[in-house]
Amino acid sequence: MIRRRPAARSGPSLVGTMARTAVIAGTATAVSGNVAARGALRAQAQQQQAAAQQAAINTQADVEQMRQQIDSLQAQQTQTAAAPPAAPAGGADLIAQLQQLGELRSAGILNDAEFEAAKARILAG
Amino acid sequence: MPFGPIELLVVKFPDNQFNGEIIPAMQELIDHGTIRVVDILFVTKDADGVVTEQEFGDLVDDLYTAYDPVVDDVNGLLTHEDAEQLTATLEPNSSAGIMLFENVWAKRFADAVANANGEVVLNERIPRIVIEELVAAYDEASA
Numbered sequence: 576m577i578r579r580r581p582a583a584r585s586g587p588s589l590v591g592t593m594a595r596t597a598v599i600a601g602t603a604t605a606v607s608g609n610v611a612a613r614g615a616l617r618a619q620a621q622q623q624q625a626a627a628q629q630a631a632i633n634t635q636a637d638v639e640q641m642r643q644q645i646d647s648l649q650a651q652q653t654q655t656a657a658a659p660p661a662a663p664a665g666g667a668d669l670i671a672q673l674q675q676l677g678e679l680r681s682a683g684i685l686n687d688a689e690f691e692a693a694k695a696r697i698l699a700g
Numbered sequence: 701m702p703f704g705p706i707e708l709l710v711v712k713f714p715d716n717q718f719n720g721e722i723i724p725a726m727q728e729l730i731d732h733g734t735i736r737v738v739d740i741l742f743v744t745k746d747a748d749g750v751v752t753e754q755e756f757g758d759l760v761d762d763l764y765t766a767y768d769p770v771v772d773d774v775n776g777l778l779t780h781e782d783a784e785q786l787t788a789t790l791e792p793n794s795s796a797g798i799m800l801f802e803n804v805w806a807k808r809f810a811d812a813v814a815n816a817n818g819e820v821v822l823n824e825r826i827p828r829i830v831i832e833e834l835v836a837a838y839d840e841a842s843a
């Protein structure tokens with residue numbers, strides 16, 4: 576039997592691309608904790624649908640969960656920054672991350688202290 | 701767009717064995733024109749947490765033969781980086797199948813809409829947490 580094998584699997588990361596575009600954030604949410612954190616956060620920051628956002632973070636438990644996701648996101652960002660094949664568009668990513676943080680603060684997900692801490696971490700790269 | 705919507709699925713199993721027991725369920729979805737598998741990758745994590753990727757083409761004979769009818773394509777869109785990231789939270793002595801499948805039904809539906817001069821303007825998967833919130837609010841209101 577002739578066995579079917581794929582090409583090198585060396586293209587751009589599917590998960591990374593998903594996280595960047597957030598087009599399929601819903602799918603990402605269902606898949607893994609880390610991916611979910613990235614997808615959900617980004618989707619919420621970008622959609623700016625205050626009503627839907629409010630529904631998603633209404634209870635104290637949900638807010639706590641969001642905080643954990645943020646922590647995980649930050650850990651991941653730190654990890655990504657430290658990885659040897661660094662993203663080519665580092666500057667653009669940085670700005671996007673900072674904008675995202677700002678939106679999280681505006682939405683009341685991050686308080687000022689958390690915002691400053693996260694910002695410092697992003698800038699420290 | 702040549703594809704219908706593509707979904708990413710990671711299925712976790714205990715132990716480091718793929719036995720093909722989910723194949724009949726997949727076969728049914730394929731026979732009904734619901735999905736089409738476009739990429740698949742198998743990952744195992746041993747007792748020490750060491751991760752090993754296994755290509756569809758490297759499965760043992762029995763398993764390859766079992767999966768062969770349900771795997772339409774192995775397009776390689778899933779990367780090694782994806783496999784690593786998606787299985788990072790897998791516990792030792794477990795395994796996972798990572799799969800990309802096309803929602804064939806959605807493409808058929810979109811084609812039907814287009815034929816009727818309609819246009820799909822939004823097709824979004826609603827996060828579960830949102831539905832739970834809405835159902836809870838509904839139950840509260842009607843209690």
